[in-house]
Amino acid sequence: MTIKFNKISTKIKVIGALLILLVVGVIGTTIYLTQQNIKDALVINIAGKQRMLTQEISKSIFYIQYSGVYDFKEADKATTEFIYGLSTLKNGDKEKGISAVSTSEISAQLQYVEKLWDSFYTDIKEYKQLVYLEIKQEQRISEIIESIHINNSILLENVDKLVTMYTDHSEGKINFIRTFQYLAGIMLFLIFIYSIIQLKTIESNADAFMQYSKMLADNEDISNLTPIEIQAESESEIVEVSDTINCFINKINSAVEYSNEALLQSQKASSKLEELTDEFDSILGELKDKSLACKHLDNSEDMVIASTEELMNSTKKLANLKKELDELLKNCQVLK
Structure with a gap:
């Protein structure tokens, strides 16, 4: 099935579909x-808290070491x-709606932080074991x-780097939203300009059609109607209507031309027959003493007269035909 893009309905549907898709896309992408x-933001908050926790653990261990109070509640x-x-x-x-790591760079940094934590946590566990021994290993402690x-x-330092990576990743999404909204705004503006151009084109073609219709209604001379001229790239609905009107006008012009020619030919024939009648009258004047010839000539004259009357009737009928065609065109103009 071939889609005609020069149809008014198609243009309206295309513009409407583009606007709907663009608006839905902007809203959906923005919400997502x-x-x-x-x-x-929740992930960044967790990563930032990790930085605080490492400092709190270290601070608690140092306090225990120099105070001699072996309370590991805060550290634990x-x-x-x-x-x-x-x-x-x-x-x-x-439960919190947090997804796993989304980029390879963040994943690699997390693995490195986890490796550093394992070493850090191993030292803490060993320290807790050493401080409870009866014989202190001061050097090892x-x-x-x-x-x-x-x-x-x-x-x-590496947790800070991890927080920065999460922040940059989040800002990248924000920048993407902003860029997408800018592009969507530009596309909406272009669609708006395209809509105005198409509406102006449709309005121009419709005005030309209406002006021609008014000209037909106001034109009293129907002897030679000029067909409407519409650009080939105009909307198909207007082209189809103009083609229909032009076809009707061409038929009327052909009928009027044919009736005029027939009327002219009948008038010429009548004129010729009148000349023949006059000639017969002069001949009858010269042969009035010859009764037999007169009789035949009278019959011939009657035949000519009868033919003349028939031609005159034909002329009247053709004149009536032309009158009916004129009335038909006027009625069509009134209906328009």
């Missing part, structure tokens, strides 16, 4: 990415939260404290 940004609580947060960032959380201090700085 907005929801994603909300989840990204921070450690549990850090492990849960790291698992959430890596594997996601269906000092080494572990130093290792915790160094690893905490490295871990903190």
